Amino acid sequence: MESILVVEDSVDVLKNILQLLQIKGYSAIGAKNGVMGLKLAREHLPDLIISDIMMPELDGYDFLQEIRNDPYTSNIPFVFLTAKADRNAMRKGMVSGADDYVGKPFKAKELFETIETRLDRKHKQDSFLNEIYQNISKYIPHELRTPLVSIMGFTDMMIDDIDCKREERIEMLKSIKQSSKRLYTTLEKFMMYAEIETLCKDTKNMRNYLEQVTDSAELVIRMTIEERAARDNFQNRFDIDLQDASIKMSTEHFKILINELIENAIKFSKEGSKIDVFSQVEDSFYKIRVKNTGRGMSTEQIAKISPFIQHERNLYEQNGNGLGLATVKKIVELYETQMNIDSEPGQYTSVEIKIPFDYII
Secondary structure, eight states: OOOOEOSSSSSHHHHHHHHHHHTOOEEEEEEESHHHHHHHHEEEEEEEEESSOOOOSOOOHHHHHHHHSSSSTSSSSSSEEEEOOHHHHHHHHHTTTTTTEEESSSHHHHHHHHHHHHHHHHHHHHHHHHHHHHHHHHHHHHHHHHHHHHHHHHHHHHHTTTTOOOOHHHHHHHHHHHHHHHHHHHHHHHHHHHHHHHHHHHHHHHHHTTTBBBSSSHHHHHHHHHHHHHHHOOTTSSEEEEOOOESSSSSHHEEEEEHHHHHHHHHOTTTOOOHHHHEEEEEEEEEEEEEEBOOOOOOOOOTTOOOOOTTHHHHSSOOOHHHHHHHHHHOOEEEETTEEEETTTTHHHHHEEEEEEEEEE
């Protein structure tokens, strides 16, 4: 049963709302002021809070601020009750972080529609977070454990059978090296995403990055493709058409962005298919597009690009942790640039990014 906390200083209004909620099947909790409401919110952690604005001791705005500042209650959906004619109160409430409002006087239907909308959104968010938590507990240990098992296993075999043939030792050493690289790459991606996530919250250091430029975008793209092609034996798999420009993004982050796009295109392309890499200056932006023919993504999958989310992993054997495109997305947000993903399941995926350019070379 979903619980709803109602904070209202009018005893009659509070009583009526609580009765309506109970009739509808909700667990209803009532508070006569913001101080009591804050105490009950922390005790019960309700699924939704409905609060009046004008209240003694702690008004609705300050009550909301306290709710948002507490990590245990910060994500609870919050709905204000306010006079329909008071547009300033509505605007201030939304700016303060309220999710919605219901104008007084209100009809029961209007109240329940607002409640159902907010609870439905909360269910979707909780489901998404739950999927991430499950993937972390299910796949991340696998990403770390599997290469370690190989490293330890082959090392033991070489120790136990010191007289094994030279060819066998070489094969074991190759497997150890491959597993070590996989483990290193996994840890590197975690650290890279964490650093960019931290940077987004560090205003001082973020400003330093935002002032940097990449002198030759084409050179970075070509070097990244050459490195990836040599590593994955993809030398003849790229169609490249590039224009050069100096762009407003640090070279460090631009390399990460391009590398992740190329790696994703390689990982999810069909055997023997071409990967198109295109760039040009368009209006005030440097546009980059990486397109591969392969698995593709649905609209829902594109919307759910986040760390630790890998789509259809149960259907495909693949390494990874979902941090690739999530890292690209985070860099795009950091520099306030534009990213568009066009994809057709089973056909192709095209990722286009527009970065403000400094000057054309």
